[in-house]
Amino acid sequence: MKKRNKIRWGIIGLGNIANQFATDLKLIEEAELIAVASRDITKANEFAKNHDCDKFYGSYDELFSDDQVDIIYIATPHNSHAELSIRAMQNGKHVLCEKPLSLSYYEAVQMIEASKKYNKFFMEAFWTRFIPSIRELMSKVESGKIGSVKYLKADFAYYNSELGVRLTEKKLGGGALYDIGVYPLFLSYIILGIPEEILAKSTYHTTGVDLQTTMILQYQSAQSVLHAGLVSASDMKATISGTQGRIDIDSPWFMTEGYSIIENEEEEKFRISNIGKGYAHEAIECHVCIKNNQIESKLWSHQNSLDLSSIVEEVKNQIGLQFE
Numbered sequence: 491m492k493k494r495n496k497i498r499w500g501i502i503g504l505g506n507i508a509n510q511f512a513t514d515l516k517l518i519e520e521a522e523l524i525a526v527a528s529r530d531i532t533k534a535n536e537f538a539k540n541h542d543c544d545k546f547y548g549s550y551d552e553l554f555s556d557d558q559v560d561i562i563y564i565a566t567p568h569n570s571h572a573e574l575s576i577r578a579m580q581n582g583k584h585v586l587c588e589k590p591l592s593l594s595y596y597e598a599v600q601m602i603e604a605s606k607k608y609n610k611f612f613m614e615a616f617w618t619r620f621i622p623s624i625r626e627l628m629s630k631v632e633s634g635k636i637g638s639v640k641y642l643k644a645d646f647a648y649y650n651s652e653l654g655v656r657l658t659e660k661k662l663g664g665g666a667l668y669d670i671g672v673y674p675l676f677l678s679y680i681i682l683g684i685p686e687e688i689l690a691k692s693t694y695h696t697t698g699v700d701l702q703t704t705m706i707l708q709y710q711s712a713q714s715v716l717h718a719g720l721v722s723a724s725d726m727k728a729t730i731s732g733t734q735g736r737i738d739i740d741s742p743w744f745m746t747e748g749y750s751i752i753e754n755e756e757e758e759k760f761r762i763s764n765i766g767k768g769y770a771h772e773a774i775e776c777h778v779c780i781k782n783n784q785i786e787s788k789l790w791s792h793q794n795s796l797d798l799s800s801i802v803e804e805v806k807n808q809i810g811l812q813f814e
Contacts, residue, residue, distance in 0.1 A: 495520065496520050496521065496522040497520055497521055497522065497560050497777050497780060498522050498524045498558055498560045498561075499515060499521060499522065499559070499560070499561055499562070499563060499773075500523075500526065500527065500553045500556065500559040500562045500563070501523065501525075501526045501527070501537075501562070501563045501565065502526075502527050502528075502553060502562055502563070502564050502565065502574060503528070503565035503566030503567070503570075503588075504527075504534060504565075507588065508526075508537075508563070508565040509537070509540075509541075510767055510769060511563055511565065511769045512526075512537075512541045513541070513766065513767070514765065514766035514767055514768070514770040515541075515769075515770070515773060516542075517765050518765075518770050518773055518774060518777075520777055521773060523543045524543065524544055524545060524556075524558055524559060525543065525544070525545040525546070525547065525553050525556050525559055526538050526541075526545070526546050526553075527546070527547040527548070527549065527550050527552060527553035529548065529549065529550075531546070531547075534546035534547060534548060550574060550577075554577060554578055554581040554583065555581065559583060560584060560780065561583060561585065561586060561611070561776060561780065562578045562583045563586045563587075564578065564585060564586070564587045565615075567656055567662040568590055568592070568593055568662060568663030568668055568669075569593055569661060569813070571587050571588065571590075571591060571592050571593075571597075571601075572591075572592040572593075572597035572598075572601055574587075575601050575612065576600065576601060576604045579604045579605060579607075579608045579610040580608060582608070582610070583610065584610050584611040584612070584780055585605075585610065585611070585612045585613070586613055586615050586772065586773070587601070587613070587614055587615060588614075588615045589614055589616050589672055590614075590663075590668050590672045590802060591795050591798075592799065593663045593668065593813050594799075594803065594813075595796070595800050595803045598796055598799040599796065602792045602795070602796060605785050605786065605792065606785065609785060611779050611780050611784060611785050611786070612786065613776060613786065613787050613790060613795075614795040614798075615772055616676060616790050616798075617768055617769050617771065617772045618676060618677075618744045619680065619772070619789055619790045620771035620772045620775050620789065620790070621745060621746060621768050621771060622762040622763075622764065622771065623739075623740075623746050623747055623748055623749055623761070623762045623764075624739075624746065626760065626762060627737055627739065628681070630737070630751070631730060631732075631737065635734075635751065636731070636732030636733075636734050636737060636751065637732035637734030637735065638711070638712075638732055638733045639682060639712055639730055639731065639732045640711065640712045640731055640732060640733060641712060641713055641730075641731040642677065642678050642682060642712070642713075642714040642715075642716075642728070642729065642730050643714070643715050643716075643729045643731075644673070644674035644678065644714070644717075644728040644729075644743065645674065645717045645718075645725065645727070645728075646670040646673045646674055646718050646724070646726060646744065647666075647670075647702065647718060647719035647720070647723060647724040647726070648719075648723050648724075649721060649722055649723050650720045653695070653720060657669060657699070657720060658695050658699055659697060660697060660698055660699055660812070660813050660814045661813070661814040663813055664697070665699030665700040665703075665811065666692075666699075666700050666701060666702055666703050666718040666720050667692075667700050667802065667806060667809070668802070668806075669718075669720075670718045670720075671700075671703050671705075671716075671718030671805070672798070672802055674705070674714075674716035674717065674718060674728075675707075675716060675801055675802060675805070676798055677716075677728060677743070677744075678707050678714040678716060679794075679798050679801060680794075681730055682707070682709050682712055684797055684800075684801065685707035685708055685709050685714070686709060686710060687707075688705060688706070688707055688708070688805060688808060689705070689706040690703055690705045690706075690805045690808040691703070691704055692704075692809040693721075698811075699811065700809055700811060701720050701721050702717070702718065702719030702720065702722070703717070703718050703719070703805065703809060704716070704717045707801075726741040726742040726743055726744075727739060727740065727741045727743055734753065735752055735753035735754075736751075736752050737749055737751055737752075738752065745764065745767065745768045747763055747764055748761040748762070775787050775789060775790075
C-alpha cells in the first residue's frame with residue numbers, strides 16, 4: 491500500500507533530463523512518481539514502465555487534471571516553460587520548472603505572478619544551487635574564508651557533433667546561451683550578484699542561434715569571465731578568487747562532489763557525495779517548501795530567478811539573439 495504522506499509527482503516532457511530526474515526521485519523515500527505525460531502516448535507508456543509509474547498520458551491536460559498529482563516537474567523545450575507552468579498552477583499544481591525559466595524576462599514575471607495568484611509553490615529547477623558541495627563552498631565564501639572575491643571563471647562547453655532541432659531551432663529557444671550559458675551566469679550571480687555591465691560576443695549557427703558565447707561581467711570591484719559552447723570542450727572547472735585565497739570547483743563544477751581551497755599555496759580538498767546524480771537535492775527542497783506551505787524556496791527564490799532572467803536577457807540583447 492502506498493504511503494499517504496508521500497509527495498506525489500507528475501512529469502511533463504520525457505527527454506533525457508526527465509529520465510535522470512525520475513531516476514533520482516526513486517532515491518527519495520517521501521517522493522512518488524505517479525504520472526507522466528507526453529504528446530506521444532507510446533513514449534509516455536515506455537517512460538512510465540521504465541520508472542515503475544502507474545499512470546501515463548498522451549496529453550498534458552490529462553496530467554493537469556489528475557487530482558492525485560501534487561507537483562509537476564516540467565522538462566519540455568524552453569519555449570513552452572511559461573505556458574505549461576502557468577497552466578499547471580491554474581490547475582492547482584505546484585511546479586518545478588526546468589531552467590531556463592523562460593525565453594524572456596516578461597514571461598518569467600508572469601510565471602512568478604501565477605505562483606502568487608494561485609498560491610502554489612513554484613521554483614526554477616536550478617539543481618546546482620542545491621548540490622551539497624556548492625552549498626558548503628558558498629557558505630565559506632560568505633564567511634570571508636577567501637577574503638573579498640575579485641575574480642570568477644566558469645565554463646560549460648562540450649563538443650556536439652550532431653546538433654539536433656532542440657539546440658538549433660529559434661522557436662524552441664535553441665543555442666548555447668539558454669541551454670548551458672545560464673549555468674556560468676548563475677554561478678557569477680550567486681557569488682557576486684547583479685553585474686554593473688555585461689560584455690558578450692558569440693559565434694552563430696546558420697539558424698541564427700549562438701553556438702558559443704563568451705561573457706565578461708563587470709562588478710564594482712570584481713570581474714567574471716564566463717563561457718558556454720556547443721562546438722568545443724572545456725575542462726568544466728570553475729574558480730572563485732579572493733584577496734586571501736581561492737576556491738577551485740572540481741569538474742563538472744555544476745554537479746560537483748568536491749572542491750579545493752587554496753591559501754598561501756596550501757591546498758585543502760573537500761568532498762561531499764551527491765544523492766544519485768544530484769537532482770534529488772532540488773526535489774527534497776521542493777518537499778520541504780510544500781510541507782511548510784511556502785510558494786518559493788529561500789535558497790533559490792522567485793527574485794533569484796527574476797534576477798538571473800534579467801542577466802540572461804541582457805546577454806541575449808548583447809549578442810543580438812532573437813527568438814521566434
